[in-house]
Amino acid sequence: GAGVSQSPRYKVAKRGQDVALRCDPISGHVSLFWYQQALGQGPEFLTYFQNEAQLDKSGLPSDRFFAERPEGSVSTLKIQRTQQEDSAVYLCASSLARQSDTQYFGPGTRLTVL
Amino acid sequence: SQQGEEDPQALSIQEGENATMNCSYKTSINNLQWYRQNSGRGLVHLILIRSNEREKHSGRLRVTLDTSKKSSSLLITASRAADTASYFCATESKDSSYKLIFGSGTRLLVRP
Numbered sequence: 478g479a480g481v482s483q484s485p486r487y488k489v490a491k492r493g494q495d496v497a498l499r500c501d502p503i504s505g506h507v508s509l510f511w512y513q514q515a516l517g518q519g520p521e522f523l524t525y526f527q528n529e530a531q532l533d534k535s536g537l538p539s540d541r542f543f544a545e546r547p548e549g550s551v552s553t554l555k556i557q558r559t560q561q562e563d564s565a566v567y568l569c570a571s572s573l574a575r576q577s578d579t580q581y582f583g584p585g586t587r588l589t590v591l
Numbered sequence: 592s593q594q595g596e597e598d599p600q601a602l603s604i605q606e607g608e609n610a611t612m613n614c615s616y617k618t619s620i621n622n623l624q625w626y627r628q629n630s631g632r633g634l635v636h637l638i639l640i641r642s643n644e645r646e647k648h649s650g651r652l653r654v655t656l657d658t659s660k661k662s663s664s665l666l667i668t669a670s671r672a673a674d675t676a677s678y679f680c681a682t683e684s685k686d687s688s689y690k691l692i693f694g695s696g697t698r699l700l701v702r703p
Contacts, residue, residue, distance in 0.1 A: 481633075508689060519679050519693030520634070533690065568633065579624070580691060582634040 479503065481583035483569050489589045490559045498554045498586045502571030509552050510580060511544055512568040520568055526552060527575055538563075559590045597680060597694040605702050610667040612697040614680035615660075621683045623656055623663050624691065628677045637665075637678075672703045 482501045490496050502509050508527055512520035513536075523542070525533040528549035537544070541559075546552040556563055566587050570580040598613045616623070622641045626634040640647045640656045640663070647654045653666040667674055677698050681691040 510690065512691075512693075517695075519681075519695050520691075522690040522692065525689055533687070536690075570634075575689070579636050579639055581636065582626075584633040 481569055481571055481581055483567075483583040483586050485586060486584060487587050487589075489591065491591055492560060493558055495555065495557045496559055496588065498556075498567050498588070500552045500554070500569030500571075500583060502550065502552070502569070503573075503581055504550075506571035506573050506581075507575055508572040508578070508580075509546055510570040510572075511552070511554050512570065513538075514566040514568055514585070516565075523554070523567075556588075559588075561590050564588055564590045597678075597697045599697060600695070601698045601700070603700040603702065604670055606670060606672055608670055610670050610674070610699055610701070612665045612678050612680075612699070614663045614665070614694050616663075616680075616682045616692075616694075617661065618682070619685045620658070621685055621688050623654075624681045624683070625652075625654060625663075625665050626679045626681060626693075628679065628696075630676075634679070667699075670699075670701045672701050675699060675701045 484499045510525050511523040514520040522536040524544045526546040541557045543555045566585040568585045570582045572578040572580045596615050624639045625637040628634050638649050638654050640654050651668045656663045677696045679693050679696045681693045
């Protein structure tokens with residue numbers, strides 16, 4: 478069956494540009510997560526949605542980062558006025574249950590800010 | 592900041608040998624999960640062990656959990672070149688039963 482998909486797979490942005498990263502979770506999955514993975518490191522939590530409600534955004538690095546999931550399915554992570562330190566792989570994951578469940582990850586979007 | 596520390600950071604073994612990776616964490620957990628990541632690709636879930644479990648098997652994988660020492664190990668038996676990847680442990684803490692906190696990973700190279 479279809480897994481979690483993300484687009485674009487690669488994005489190059491000039492410093493100061495806005496970017497939007499898309500995540501299509503597994504159909505029917507209630508929970509959706511965004512993580513940021515720097516080179517050579519493990520992923521770090523950014524934000525969590527339960528259906529359309531954003532229940533935790535404690536990991537977002539600054540107010541330039543914004544995420545939404547308006548219909549409880551597809552999610553978009555937006556980064557405004559990108560900076561070089563935003564360069565990373567952004568991973569999306571979804572899980573069937575509301576908590577304590579296996580998270581299934583997408584392939585990620587590699588963002589490079591020049 | 593990341594919760595876990597993984598040991599070793601890198602491991603190189605011959606095909607057919609066993610590979611053992613260790614993970615330590617800091618807080619009380621609901622469960623601990625192991626993931627594999629091939630170069631430039633997403634994370635693949637391997638196994639989940641709950642805090643009331645001590646050992647779990649899945650194919651060539653064996654995971655142990657010692658909550659008193661806040662540590663876990665992943666054993667891959669009879670390794671194959673295709674096992675070459677980075678392996679991450681991730682914990683779900685009792686304080687927030689959804690988000691995963693990842694370690695820094697072990698980079699495994701299996702030489703054919």
